Each structure stands twice: as C-alpha cells, then as structure tokens.
Amino acid sequence: MYIKQSACISPQRTFDNGFLEGNVASYKGIRYQAIEPEYNGLIPAGLLRRMGKAIRMGVGAGLPLIKETPVDGIILGTANGGLEDCLKFLNQIVDYNEGTLTPTNFVQSTPNAVAGNLALMSKITGYNTTHVHNGLAFEAALLDAWMLLQEGRAERLLVGTVEEISDYNHNIDSLGGSFKKGDFTSEELFTSNTPGSVNGEGAVMFVMEESRSAESIARIVDVDQTSYLPESGLHDRIQSFLAKNGLTPEDIDTLFIGISGDSRTDYLYTGMREKLFGGSNCYSYKNFVGDYPTASAFATWLGVQMLAGKKLPDQCKYAFSEEKEPRNILIYNHFKGLQHGFILLGAS
Structure with missing residues (x-):
C-alpha cells in the first residue's frame, strides 16, 4: 500500500x-x-x-x-x-x-x-x-x-x-x-x-x-496490532512481525517510539529499544503533540516526511548514532501499556 x-x-x-x-x-x-x-x-x-x-x-x-x-x-x-x-x-x-x-x-x-x-x-x-x-x-x-x-x-x-x-x-x-x-x-x-x-x-x-506510481512517496509495508502482552511477549511479537516481512531488528535503520514521559509505562519503549534496536536511529514525537490514542498517525506522518527526503527537527532525535538514509522505518506505539500497534514503513 x-x-x-x-x-x-x-x-x-x-x-x-x-x-x-x-x-x-x-x-x-x-x-x-x-x-x-x-x-x-x-x-x-x-x-x-x-x-x-x-x-x-x-x-x-x-x-x-x-x-x-x-x-x-x-x-x-x-x-x-x-x-x-x-x-x-x-x-x-x-x-x-x-x-x-x-x-x-x-x-x-x-x-x-x-x-x-x-x-x-x-x-x-x-x-x-x-x-x-x-x-x-x-x-x-x-x-x-x-x-x-x-x-x-x-x-x-x-x-x-x-x-x-x-x-x-x-x-x-x-x-x-x-x-x-x-x-x-x-x-x-x-x-x-x-x-x-x-x-x-x-x-x-x-x-x-494499492500500486506504486510516479507520485508515491512512501510505502506501508505492514501493520500489526495486539493487546495485553507482557514485555517478553512484546519483544517476541516485534521480531515475528519483522521476520514475516523478511527483516531482522538490525535491518531497521529508523525507529519511532511513543515514549510519553509516563514513568509507569515508558520502560516498554526503552527496554525494547535497548534490547532489539541499539543500532537504530530513534525518534520521539509525543513531546511535540502530546499523548492521545491515535498519536501513531502523527509518527507515520513524520516517517513519510523522512522518506520524502525531508529532515526532521533535531528535537525529534531521542537516541541518534549517525546520519542514515531511511529505508526501513518501524513505528511502535502503545496506549496505556495495554494496546500495542506496529507500523512498518518503507521507501516507495
């Protein structure tokens, strides 16, 4: 898509x-x-x-x-x-x-x-x-x-x-x-x-x-969603989601996480990033637009801008290693630690 x-x-x-x-x-x-x-x-x-x-x-x-x-x-x-x-x-x-x-x-x-x-x-x-x-x-x-x-x-x-x-x-x-x-x-x-x-x-x-055209700027590679997962189950779910699309965590060059400043649930983001995506450039977004149920749509918009060749403000960088051309972007967001959504973006 x-x-x-x-x-x-x-x-x-x-x-x-x-x-x-x-x-x-x-x-x-x-x-x-x-x-x-x-x-x-x-x-x-x-x-x-x-x-x-x-x-x-x-x-x-x-x-x-x-x-x-x-x-x-x-x-x-x-x-x-x-x-x-x-x-x-x-x-x-x-x-x-x-x-x-x-x-x-x-x-x-x-x-x-x-x-x-x-x-x-x-x-x-x-x-x-x-x-x-x-x-x-x-x-x-x-x-x-x-x-x-x-x-x-x-x-x-x-x-x-x-x-x-x-x-x-x-x-x-x-x-x-x-x-x-x-x-x-x-x-x-x-x-x-x-x-x-x-x-x-x-x-x-x-x-x-459905099909690529000359005006396509990004691709929704895959989408997944689940609820009520423990942290270990979350990591397994992410790896299975990537494997389904022929990818490993090392293939993800850009990661968007919905970290929100909530000390009760942010460990799901930080633990996942540290265990699976230590080499990925990590970006945040809720410090700009707040936390609301469909905030992952804003993260998707940011990812699309990156794939279209635009540069995000430096304040978006949560954990940054080096400049990389974005090709495989993973967006992970949860709502109150209960509902978990994954969106995989790719270059058009």
Missing part, C-alpha cells in the same frame, strides 16, 4: 512547512492544543461557524487532499472525535428538560461525523467508515484500507485520524491519573520521571493506493 499525499494539523505548525523548517512550539502544562490553519476559502463560512473542532480539523486536513486527488472511499480512526459535541448535546437534554434542542451538537456528536462531512462536501459516495478502537483505531483503519485495496474494491482511499481534547474527558482522565501534575515544559517531559503524560489532539490524513 503506497502513500501518495499527506496532510497534518497538530499542536505544531505541520499544516505548512513551519515545523519541518525548525519552528518547534514549546508547551507548558498538560494540554497541547492544535494549531489550526485558516479555513477561509476551504470551508464555507456558514458551515465553519457550526463545526466542532474535530470536524474542523478533519475537514481541514482531508478536503484539500481530496480536491487534489479524487478518492473512492474514506476510512478514519478516532477515539475521542465528536465527544465534545456529544457531551454538549447530553447537557442540552438536561438544561432544556428534553424540550426543543439545537440540532448542530446532535449531528456532530458521533465519531463518524468527520468522515460524513468529508463525503458530503466532496460528493464521495463510496466506502465510508470510522474505526473507534481507542489506541488501535489508526492501525485498524490501515488494515481496513489494505484489505479494501487488495480486494480491488477501490483504487485510492483517504485514510486518517482525528482527535480532540474534550474538556469533560480530559477532566475524567486527569482524575484517573493519566496526566502529570506540577509545572513543567515539553522539553522536560521525558526527564520528569513521574507518572502520567500530557494530552494532545490533531488530524492526520493520507491518500493511499
């Missing part, structure tokens, strides 16, 4: 080339909110006023790609997209005593609202689905796209993710110990050695095709 185009809206200036040119935003606290582009000229003003943040970001990242390259279907993954509007609608039911309610929050209150809006605005009537599997939503979307392309039911697909920071969910997760306490900056995230991480959001979109 080949990637033809990509777009990203995140807490960094990724909607243009600002982040890749070294314009790296620093954050303080536990909420890394997306830096959104100007949507004027892309989304009609009447629609834009009524859009929630998740739909705004999803349409803002996906619609320009569709306008440039028509697709046969839309496959998205999310865990929290639409949650903010859902809770607003539920509060309205209470506030208005189940009386006359405004329809906007209801229409935008489900996770598939982003894919639906993209389809309506671009008049795409093909395959349209949204995977809601917490930390494996993006990996599930990739597998769905892969099967659809292999079955010959589509030639080109829009595949991506969207997440938003919902105030209600953020407060619940805070009470559950998901986020850090105290004053610290994004530069100190990995050295704090305390429980919890930081909250993030964003939208990442890709146009994917």
Whole structure:
C-alpha cells in the first residue's frame, strides 16, 4: 500500500512547512492544543461557524487532499472525535428538560461525523467508515484500507485520524491519573520521571493506493496490532512481525517510539529499544503533540516526511548514532501499556 499525499494539523505548525523548517512550539502544562490553519476559502463560512473542532480539523486536513486527488472511499480512526459535541448535546437534554434542542451538537456528536462531512462536501459516495478502537483505531483503519485495496474494491482511499481534547474527558482522565501534575515544559517531559503524560489532539490524513506510481512517496509495508502482552511477549511479537516481512531488528535503520514521559509505562519503549534496536536511529514525537490514542498517525506522518527526503527537527532525535538514509522505518506505539500497534514503513 503506497502513500501518495499527506496532510497534518497538530499542536505544531505541520499544516505548512513551519515545523519541518525548525519552528518547534514549546508547551507548558498538560494540554497541547492544535494549531489550526485558516479555513477561509476551504470551508464555507456558514458551515465553519457550526463545526466542532474535530470536524474542523478533519475537514481541514482531508478536503484539500481530496480536491487534489479524487478518492473512492474514506476510512478514519478516532477515539475521542465528536465527544465534545456529544457531551454538549447530553447537557442540552438536561438544561432544556428534553424540550426543543439545537440540532448542530446532535449531528456532530458521533465519531463518524468527520468522515460524513468529508463525503458530503466532496460528493464521495463510496466506502465510508470510522474505526473507534481507542489506541488501535489508526492501525485498524490501515488494515481496513489494505484489505479494501487488495480486494480491488477501490483504487485510492483517504485514510486518517482525528482527535480532540474534550474538556469533560480530559477532566475524567486527569482524575484517573493519566496526566502529570506540577509545572513543567515539553522539553522536560521525558526527564520528569513521574507518572502520567500530557494530552494532545490533531488530524492526520493520507491518500493511499494499492500500486506504486510516479507520485508515491512512501510505502506501508505492514501493520500489526495486539493487546495485553507482557514485555517478553512484546519483544517476541516485534521480531515475528519483522521476520514475516523478511527483516531482522538490525535491518531497521529508523525507529519511532511513543515514549510519553509516563514513568509507569515508558520502560516498554526503552527496554525494547535497548534490547532489539541499539543500532537504530530513534525518534520521539509525543513531546511535540502530546499523548492521545491515535498519536501513531502523527509518527507515520513524520516517517513519510523522512522518506520524502525531508529532515526532521533535531528535537525529534531521542537516541541518534549517525546520519542514515531511511529505508526501513518501524513505528511502535502503545496506549496505556495495554494496546500495542506496529507500523512498518518503507521507501516507495
């Protein structure tokens, strides 16, 4: 499966080339909110006023790609997209005593609202689905796209993710110990050695095709996902995943790990890197965009930029040995130490 185009809206200036040119935003606290582009000229003003943040970001990242390259279907993954509007609608039911309610929050209150809006605005009537599997939503979307392309039911697909920071969910997760306490900056995230991480959001979109073309910039070689593995089982799973594709850990020149600064679960990343990938250049990404269920999509976007010949900011380097031309990129991310996703990228 080949990637033809990509777009990203995140807490960094990724909607243009600002982040890749070294314009790296620093954050303080536990909420890394997306830096959104100007949507004027892309989304009609009447629609834009009524859009929630998740739909705004999803349409803002996906619609320009569709306008440039028509697709046969839309496959998205999310865990929290639409949650903010859902809770607003539920509060309205209470506030208005189940009386006359405004329809906007209801229409935008489900996770598939982003894919639906993209389809309506671009008049795409093909395959349209949204995977809601917490930390494996993006990996599930990739597998769905892969099967659809292999079955010959589509030639080109829009595949991506969207997440938003919902105030209600953020407060619940805070009470559950998901986020850090105290004053610290994004530069100190990995050295704090305390429980919890930081909250993030964003939208990442890709146009994917079954066959290589002159415009292909990267290849999704394989995707794997699993849950509830001990650390020893995790290492075996990674080696089996690589062996399935004719590779060994020594063949991986570039590694992206979802280290988040959470002292309770980061050992899964560091232990795996030290045991299997000591010779690989290792990159981090959650210190830029925060930790959220589908953050592996942002790591994929970074890997695609590398394979397209672009250089990542030095702040991305977690453990770096020497400059290497990226050819085999492994992305490993887990969600709360329970759900584990692996994405293998290769040159086109």
